[in-house]
Amino acid sequence: MEKQQIVDAILLALEEKLSIARSSTQRAIDAATDEETIPEHKYDTLALEASYLAHGQALRVQESESELSLMRHFKVRSFEQQAIAVGAYVELEDDDGKAKHFFISPCAGGLEVACLEKRIYLLTTQSPLGKLLKGKYEGDEVELRIADKSIHYDIVTVL
Structure with missing residues (x-):
């Protein structure tokens, strides 16, 4: 089995995850800044809720970028007759x-x-x-x- 193929499949999945996170973040930012979300009274919290969502999505983007960077620098090695550890x-x-x-x-x-x-x-x-x-x-x-x-x-x- 070629483990590099597994790592390549992981990288592809992480790139897709990052793309979705970026898209979701942009939609949340758009919703938070849309004219429709401007509060009409002090109990109207739609814009505030949308800004919390945008912040959460931005954190998701950071996490996805970190995971992708980590996997891009990951060194593949064999674990035959070795104890299971990261990379196995x-x-x-x-x-x-x-x-x-x-x-x-x-x-x-x-x-x-x-x-x-x-x-x-x-x-x-x-x-x-x-x-x-x-x-x-x-x-x-x-x-x-x-x-x-x-x-x-x-x-x-x-x-």
Whole structure:
């Protein structure tokens, strides 16, 4: 498996996320400064609410730019016969034999990308599953507990 293809797919997804964030920010700014949102009385808060939204969207743009910059400078390396850490591609199999594919990422946890005919989910080492996987090896088992539910995974592949 060529991990650079995964990183390229992540970069593409992050660029799209940034584009959407910028567009959303501009729409929120336009709404906040539109003549229609000028307060008619002291209880009319539409413009204030729109400005809060614009601020939140601007923060989202900053976060997206930071994630994109981080991934652009990310160095791909192999994790064969090494402990799982940031940069590892990990395949897990649950008790039902269902495979799940993950990339341990420095950012953008929860993002899903399509690459090499697979759905690959980004995990950070701060996520519950990411914490469990960090430091484990191919062939190990992990147990993820969420509330009163427990899921067992076998670590099938680490690259």
